[in-house]
Amino acid sequence: MTLATLVFTLFASLAIIxxxxxxxxxxxxxxxLWLIVTFFNAAGLMILLGAEFIAILxxxxxxGAVAVLFLFIVMMLDVDFAQLxxxxxxxxxxxxxxxxxxxxxxxxxxxxxxxxPVIADAPPPLEQSNIVALGELMYxxxxxxxxxxxxILLVAMIGAIVLTHRTRGDVRPQDVSKQVQRRPExxxxxxxxxxxxxxxx
Amino acid sequence: xxxxxxxxxxxHGWAWFIANMxxxxxxxxxxxxAVAMIIYAERKIWAAIALRRGPxxxxxxxxxxxxxxxxxxFLKETIIPAxxxxxLFLIAPIITFTVALLVWAVVPFDVGVVLxxxxxxxxxxxxxxxxxxxxxxxxxxxxxxKYPFFSALRAAAQMVSYEVSLGFVIICVVLWxxxxxxxxxxxxxxxxxxGFLNGFGFNPLLFPMAVVFLISSMAETxxxxxxxxxxxxxxxxxxxxxxxxxxxxxxxLGEYAxxxxxxxxxxxxxxGGFLPPVEVEFLYWVPGIVWLFAKILLFFFIxxxxxxxxPRYRYDQLMRLGWKIFLPLSILFVMxxxxxxxxxxxxxxxx
Numbered sequence: 114m115t116l117a118t119l120v121f122t123l124f125a126s127l128a129i130i131x132x133x134x135x136x137x138x139x140x141x142x143x144x145x146l147w148l149i150v151t152f153f154n155a156a157g158l159m160i161l162l163g164a165e166f167i168a169i170l171x172x173x174x175x176x177g178a179v180a181v182l183f184l185f186i187v188m189m190l191d192v193d194f195a196q197l198x199x200x201x202x203x204x205x206x207x208x209x210x211x212x213x214x215x216x217x218x219x220x221x222x223x224x225x226x227x228x229x230p231v232i233a234d235a236p237p238p239l240e241q242s243n244i245v246a247l248g249e250l251m252y253x254x255x256x257x258x259x260x261x262x263x264x265i266l267l268v269a270m271i272g273a274i275v276l277t278h279r280t281r282g283d284v285r286p287q288d289v290s291k292q293v294q295r296r297p298e299x300x301x302x303x304x305x306x307x308x309x310x311x312x313x314x
Numbered sequence: 315x316x317x318x319x320x321x322x323x324x325x326h327g328w329a330w331f332i333a334n335m336x337x338x339x340x341x342x343x344x345x346x347x348a349v350a351m352i353i354y355a356e357r358k359i360w361a362a363i364a365l366r367r368g369p370x371x372x373x374x375x376x377x378x379x380x381x382x383x384x385x386x387x388f389l390k391e392t393i394i395p396a397x398x399x400x401x402l403f404l405i406a407p408i409i410t411f412t413v414a415l416l417v418w419a420v421v422p423f424d425v426g427v428v429l430x431x432x433x434x435x436x437x438x439x440x441x442x443x444x445x446x447x448x449x450x451x452x453x454x455x456x457x458x459x460k461y462p463f464f465s466a467l468r469a470a471a472q473m474v475s476y477e478v479s480l481g482f483v484i485i486c487v488v489l490w491x492x493x494x495x496x497x498x499x500x501x502x503x504x505x506x507x508x509g510f511l512n513g514f515g516f517n518p519l520l521f522p523m524a525v526v527f528l529i530s531s532m533a534e535t536x537x538x539x540x541x542x543x544x545x546x547x548x549x550x551x552x553x554x555x556x557x558x559x560x561x562x563x564x565x566x567l568g569e570y571a572x573x574x575x576x577x578x579x580x581x582x583x584x585x586g587g588f589l590p591p592v593e594v595e596f597l598y599w600v601p602g603i604v605w606l607f608a609k610i611l612l613f614f615f616i617x618x619x620x621x622x623x624x625p626r627y628r629y630d631q632l633m634r635l636g637w638k639i640f641l642p643l644s645i646l647f648v649m650x651x652x653x654x655x656x657x658x659x660x661x662x663x664x665x
Binding site for chain 1: 329402432434435438440441442445446447448451452457463466467470471474475477494630635
C-alpha cells in the first residue's frame with residue numbers, strides 16, 4: 114500500500130464516519146461541527162487528486178462562510194429534545210420512504226457505474242497550475258454559462274432581499290452625514306430663564 | 315535541506331520528513347518567543363502613551379514579564395465549568411492556537427526561505443484564516459454562559475463581514491502581481507513605482523486598498539477599535555470569560571500570533587515584504603528577513619498605537635463600516651484596477 118492509498122483511505126473513511134455522525138449526533142450544534150469535519154476531509158481528497166484550488170475553495174466557501182452561518186443559526190435555536198422525539202413515530206413512515214428513495218438512487222448509481230467508466234481516465238498533467246487552467250476555461254470557453262450563472266445568482270440575491278425587506282414607517286434610521294454636519298448653533302439654544310418661570314423650547 | 319539530509323545517507327522520505335520538521339520548528343519556536351516579546355513591547359508602548367512606566371519589575375527593564383506571566387498561567391488550575399460542553403470547551407483554544415500557527419507556513423521570509431511555497435499561498439492564508447473564527451464561536455457556545463455566547467455571535471458576524479472586503483482587496487493585489495504565490499507577489503513589487511519604490515502601497519491605485527486592508531486586518535484580529543468580541547465593559551472577557559490556566563494562555567498566544575501575521579501580510583502585500591523600501595543597491599546588503607521584520611514591527615507599533623488611542627466602535631458602526639463603506643469601495647477598486655490593467659495591457663514591471 115502506497116502512502117497515497119493510505120492517506121486516501123484515511124480521508125475517505127473519516128469523511129464517511131463524520132458524515133454519519135452528522136446524522137446521528139443528538140445535538141444539532143455537534144451535527145454542524147461534524148459537517149465541518151466532513152468538508153475538511155473532502156478538501157483533503159481534492160488535494161490528493163491534485164485539485165488544490167478546489168480544495169481551498171471548499172474550505173474557504175463551505176467551512177469559512179457557509180458553515181459559520183449554519184452554526185450561527187443552529188446555536189440560536191431553542192431546541193426542545195423531548196418534543197422532537199415525540200414526533201418520531203408520526204414521522205417514521207415518511208422518513209423510511211425518503212430513506213428508501215435515497216437507497217434506490219444509490220443502488221442505481223452503483224449498477225450504472227459498473228456498466229462503464231463514468232469519469233474518464235485522469236487527464237495528462239498540464240504545465241500550468243490548476244488555477245490558471247480553470248481560469249482559462251471559465252473566462253474563455255465557458256464564458257457565457259459562467260456569466261449567466263453569475264447573473265442568476267445576483268437576481269436571486271436581490272430577490273431574497275426584496276422579499277424579506279419591509280419598510281416600516283416608525284423607524285428612525287441614523288444618518289451619519291447629517292450627524293457630522295450638525296453644528297452647535299443648530300443643536301444648542303442658550304436661554305436666561307427668569308426666576309420662577311420655565312423655558313419654552 | 316532535504317538534499318543535505320539525503321547526502322548524509324538517509325532515504326528520501328526520511329530526509330524530507332526531518333527537513334520539514336526542522337522547518338516547522340524553526341518557524342514556530344521563534345514565533346512563540348516573538349509573541350512573548352511583543353506582548354511586552356506593546357505594554358511598554360501603551361504605558362508610554364498613557365504616561366505610565368509599564369512592566370519594569372521582572373528582569374532588566376521588565377523584559378522577562380511575559381515569561382513570568384506565562385509561568386503563572388501554566389501553574390494555575392484548569393477550571394472547567396460544570397455545565398460546559400467539556401470536549402468542545404477544551405478543543406476551542408487548541409483550534410485558535412493551531413490555526414494561528416498553520417498560516418505561517420506560506421509566509422516568505424526571503425526568496426526561497428519559506429516552508430511551503432504554494433502556488434495558491436494567498437488563498438491558503440484566506441482559507442485557514444477564516445477557520446480561526448471557529449475557536450471563538452466554539453468557545454463561546456461550549457462555555458454555556460451568557461457573555462461568551464454574545465461574544466461568539468459577534469465574532470461570527472464580524473469575521474464574515476470583514477472577510478468579504480478583505481477578499482476584494484486581495485484580488486486587487488493579485489491582479490497586479492499576476493500570481494497567488496506569496497514570493498511572486500513580493501517580487502512583483504520590486505521597483506514598482508517609477509522604477510524606484512518597492513511596494514504596491516506606493517501605487518496611487520492601490521494605496522487606498524492598503525488603508526482598507528490595514529483597518530480590516532485590525533477588525534479581523536478583533537483589535538481595538540473593533541474589539542467588541544471581548545469588550546470588557548460589556549462582556550467581561552468575551553469568549554475567554556470561563557477559561558483559565560493554559561487554555562486561556564492558548565487563546566492569548568493565538569491572538570498575538572494572528573496579530574503578527576496580519577502585520578506580516580500588510581508588509582508583504584503592500585509594502586514590499588522582504589525588499590528594501592527603495593531600490594538602492596546598498597540597501598540589498600541588509601538581509602531580506604531584516605527588512606521584513608522591521609516592517610512587521612512598524613505595523614505592530616501602528617496596531618498598538620491605535621489600540622492605545624482610538625475608542626471602541628459601536629456594533630452598528632462596525633457593521634456599517636464593513637458593509638456600506640469598505641465593501642463598495644473595494645469592489646470599485648477591483649473594477650478600477652482591472653480596468654487600468656486591461657487599458658494599459660500591463661504585464662509586470664514598473665508602473
